[in-house]
Amino acid sequence: MTDTIKLDARIPSGPIEQGWDKARFEMKLVNPANKRRHTVLVVGSGLAGASASASLGELGYNVKCFCFQDSPRRAHSIAAQGGINAAKNYPNDGDSVYRLFYDTVKGGDFRAREANVYRLAQNSVHIIDQCVAQGVPFAREYGGLLENRSFGGTQVSRTFYARGQTGQQLLLGAYQALERQVDAGTVTMYPRSEMLDLIVIDGQARGIVVRNLVTGELSVHLADAVILATGGYGNVYYLSTNAKGSNATAIWRAYKRGALFANPCFTQIHPTCIPVSGEYQSKLTLMSESLRNDGRIWVPKQHGDKRPPNEIPEEDRDYYLERRYPSFGNLVPRDVASRNAKAICDQGLGVGETGLGVYLDLSEAIDRFGIETIRERYGNLFDMYQRITDEDPYETPMRIYPAIHYTMGGLWVDYQLQSTVPGLFVLGEANFSDHGSNRLGASAMMQGLSDGYFIIPYTIGDYLATAKPAKVTPSHPEAQAALASTRRGIEKLLGIKGKRSADSFHRELGRIIWDCCGMSRSAAGLKEAIDRIRTLREEFWQNLMVPGWSSDLNQPLERAGRVADFLELGELMCIDALDRNESCGGHFREEYQTPDGEPQRDDEHYSHVAAWAYTGPDNPPELSKEPLQFNYVHPSQRSYK
Numbered sequence: 001m002t003d004t005i006k007l008d009a010r011i012p013s014g015p016i017e018q019g020w021d022k023a024r025f026e027m028k029l030v031n032p033a034n035k036r037r038h039t040v041l042v043v044g045s046g047l048a049g050a051s052a053s054a055s056l057g058e059l060g061y062n063v064k065c066f067c068f069q070d071s072p073r074r075a076h077s078i079a080a081q082g083g084i085n086a087a088k089n090y091p092n093d094g095d096s097v098y099r100l101f102y103d104t105v106k107g108g109d110f111r112a113r114e115a116n117v118y119r120l121a122q123n124s125v126h127i128i129d130q131c132v133a134q135g136v137p138f139a140r141e142y143g144g145l146l147e148n149r150s151f152g153g154t155q156v157s158r159t160f161y162a163r164g165q166t167g168q169q170l171l172l173g174a175y176q177a178l179e180r181q182v183d184a185g186t187v188t189m190y191p192r193s194e195m196l197d198l199i200v201i202d203g204q205a206r207g208i209v210v211r212n213l214v215t216g217e218l219s220v221h222l223a224d225a226v227i228l229a230t231g232g233y234g235n236v237y238y239l240s241t242n243a244k245g246s247n248a249t250a251i252w253r254a255y256k257r258g259a260l261f262a263n264p265c266f267t268q269i270h271p272t273c274i275p276v277s278g279e280y281q282s283k284l285t286l287m288s289e290s291l292r293n294d295g296r297i298w299v300p301k302q303h304g305d306k307r308p309p310n311e312i313p314e315e316d317r318d319y320y321l322e323r324r325y326p327s328f329g330n331l332v333p334r335d336v337a338s339r340n341a342k343a344i345c346d347q348g349l350g351v352g353e354t355g356l357g358v359y360l361d362l363s364e365a366i367d368r369f370g371i372e373t374i375r376e377r378y379g380n381l382f383d384m385y386q387r388i389t390d391e392d393p394y395e396t397p398m399r400i401y402p403a404i405h406y407t408m409g410g411l412w413v414d415y416q417l418q419s420t421v422p423g424l425f426v427l428g429e430a431n432f433s434d435h436g437s438n439r440l441g442a443s444a445m446m447q448g449l450s451d452g453y454f455i456i457p458y459t460i461g462d463y464l465a466t467a468k469p470a471k472v473t474p475s476h477p478e479a480q481a482a483l484a485s486t487r488r489g490i491e492k493l494l495g496i497k498g499k500r501s502a503d504s505f506h507r508e509l510g511r512i513i514w515d516c517c518g519m520s521r522s523a524a525g526l527k528e529a530i531d532r533i534r535t536l537r538e539e540f541w542q543n544l545m546v547p548g549w550s551s552d553l554n555q556p557l558e559r560a561g562r563v564a565d566f567l568e569l570g571e572l573m574c575i576d577a578l579d580r581n582e583s584c585g586g587h588f589r590e591e592y593q594t595p596d597g598e599p600q601r602d603d604e605h606y607s608h609v610a611a612w613a614y615t616g617p618d619n620p621p622e623l624s625k626e627p628l629q630f631n632y633v634h635p636s637q638r639s640y641k
């Protein structure tokens with residue numbers, strides 16, 4: 001592994017508060033009359049993709065937007081529950097743009113780029129105004145102001161919410177803005193369409209190869225720029241809180257065409273999910289972190305205490321987060337809450353049949369505020385819990401356990417959200433940008449909407465006005481080569497005719513990664529995981545069974561392609577985790593911890609973004625490093641005590 005590519009993040013010089021203004025002023029503009037002459041492809045219609053498509057359509061660009069679902073409204077963003085952060089300071093409790101910036105850099109354990117995070121905090125206040133103007137029904141206080149609640153890693157209330165359905169309401173807002181442009185003719189929507197390759201011509205991203213998931217037809221779409229807003233890769237673990245369809249194919253194939261992949265091992269385990277209940281489960285369900293506002297987390301103090309939770313008196317309960325972290329209590333960041341839940345269960349104090357669970361108890365809040373208030377705040381989450389577990393959380397504490405939830409890693413982008421392939425921009429969870437090694441709750445939607453509504457409309461104009469992409473046609477040899485290799489890839493999957501389903505390989509891969517590159521990692525475990533993934537991948541290419549054919553709706557075929565990519569990405573995650581000889585945020589290397597079990601960073605050697613380049617099949621990836629500088633929030637040992 002050698003250092004090869006010099007990464008220029010294009011961070012504006014001067015004071016951080018003025019950076020984005022300065023950058024915008026220095027950007028070139030596309031004349032309004034010329035915008036319609038530029039075609040932009042947007043892959044993804046979640047919060048990041050829908051907001052980008054709507055904004056670019058409104059500006060007058062000719063936009064084509066793709067998603068694999070039957071409607072943009074079904075993007076995984078619809079599942080987001082708890083809320084979206086913004087430094088509005090409505091509760092007057094001490095918040096500011098600077099505090100949101102500070103909390104995010106610290107929460108990410110000093111592995112994020114300061115300039116990006118500052119801009120994100122600045123944009124946060126505009127997002128709320130934009131969404132309110134669209135009619136997003138945020139919760140309101142009695143006096144009419146928008147209401148706020150708290151999320152982990154902060155001591156202020158800055159999270160705007162719409163019950164436990166904030167993502168759904170935000171996506172409906174973005175979707176309406178998108179459909180308005182569809183109606184106006186600036187955006188053409190391509191649902192049930194899966195991007196399978198990126199077309200790079202003369203070093204610039206110029207198009208994509210797409211499979212129509214209903215007819216199987218492959219087609220080439222060319223443009224002046226390509227935007228990927230394709231979400232995260234948490235489903236590499238098989239069991240996750242992500243929608244079943246979420247996958248890494250778009251970013252992985254862009255990686256193979258030259259886009260660098262940053263910090264792939266930075267994945268987030270969420271502390272409050274419904275525990276795994278059986279071998280054949282295919283999905284995990286999140287109980288929003290917002291419940292930690294009013295819920296208290298505890299386990300019985302005594303080993304083997306099998307009494308029903310309501311019969312265990314106060315003095316026999318261990319509220320371990322409140323005990324260990326008196327300042328933040330149940331609102332410590334996700335990485336801290338998850339690790340503590342694992343540690344307490346590893347000590348044999350976990351609850352439920354498997355012993356892999358802790359109680360999340362809202363009984364005190366129900367007594368204090370009344371059942372109706374709690375129902376208003378979290379009603380849909382309680383209903384969901386009851387339907388899945390057949391236990392009534394109004395009567396008995398919920399059982400929760402950590403599960404994979406979000407990926408901070410993703411394609412490397414500079415300050416303009418451009419990848420290392422000119423003309424390829426990456427937004428939302430698909431990029432690595434703003435969260436360092438641990439994302440704070442309610443910050444993902446903020447980032448996706450900041451990228452889509454407030455950043456890409458500027459930066460894409462600068463690219464188009466500067467790069468002036470020449471005209472290309474589908475007969476271009478690179479476009480035809482990408483089309484042919486996609487076809488060969490599909491035929492290869494169908495031609496193996498082995499005995500195992502893609503799902504069974506995926507489940508096995510997920511187990512390996514969860515065990516060795518999940519909540520805690522070690523050099524020995526990661527080396528073993530790399531060997532096991534390679535062996536599994538070999539078997540995949542010899543023993544995969546995909547029924548049916550390519551010229552039709554074929555979901556096992558779709559899954560097989562995605563699993564093939566996960567089998568490669570999983571290895572890169574382990575390589576990255578092995579290379580990072582420190583603990584930070586969600587990346588907890590057992591060898592590097594403080595005496596009381598907190599992550600031990602190594603700023604001298606690892607204060608950088610690790611960006612990996614593809615070098616061909618069976619060749620090791622090459623590492624480039626973007627050094628991180630902290631001029632405003634000085635790295636310290638994170639403490640929530």
Ligand SMILES: Cc1cc2nc3c(=O)[nH]c(=O)nc-3n(C[C@H](O)[C@H](O)[C@H](O)COP(=O)(O)OP(=O)(O)OC[C@H]3O[C@@H](n4cnc5c(N)ncnc54)[C@H](O)[C@@H]3O)c2cc1C
Pocket residue numbers: 043044045046047048049066067068069072075076077078079080081082083084085166167193194195196229230231232241242243246247249250286288405406427428429430441442443444445446448
């Ligand atoms: C259960 C749950 C609850 C959450 N709650 C919160 C919360 O309260 N607050 C918060 O801030 N964050 C939350 N998050 C995180 C947040 O929801 C996501 O990070 C965010 O919605 C991602 O948005 P996105 O637009 O980047 O991607 P997504 O919403 O995942 O959209 C991806 C889009 O890309 C398309 N796509 C993907 N691959 C292809 C391809 N190859 N070809 C064509 N199209 C493709 C999909 O069809 C889809 O339209 C939650 C996450 C989960 C799992």
